[in-house]
């Protein structure tokens with residue numbers, strides 16, 4: 001335990017605090033760490049602001065299902081996914097897990113769950129608004145672009161599982 005930082009109760013630095021913020025809000029952070037974060041947030045205005053913003057975002061997510069999801073909600077999204085390009089890469093995909101399926105292939109900001117969730121919020125918001133105001137569906141498609149980071153990450157996960165499953169059946 002000695003080699004792990006901050007298990008003994010030293011105060012957290014700001015980067016350490018921000019790093020644990022998402023888990024802290026999710027309630028998945030271990031108790032001791034969670035307490036340290038709480039104490040840091042109490043004393044640090046900067047981190048508290050960050051915390052409040054993230055918390056608001058999460059709060060927004062929770063209030064979203066006020067609008068029932070419109071029928072065929074997923075069609076423009078699915079249509080925007082470059083399945084063709086994905087299939088065209090079939091031959092490359094056969095050799096082990098290709099680079100583009102490694103998580104590190106996507107820039108960290110895309111993999112960041114804040115970016116992904118913000119994208120989903122933006123997309124769902126646009127689609128819901130489009131539907132509520134009876135705007136042309138093209139507006140919803142524009143909004144669906146917000147889903148791209150989330151879709152990319154999800155697609156990568158699916159791709160990775162497919163490749164690994166394929167290898168398992170071949171060998």
Ligand SMILES: [Zn+2]
Pocket residue numbers: 013014015017040044045046047048
């Ligand atoms: Zn701080």
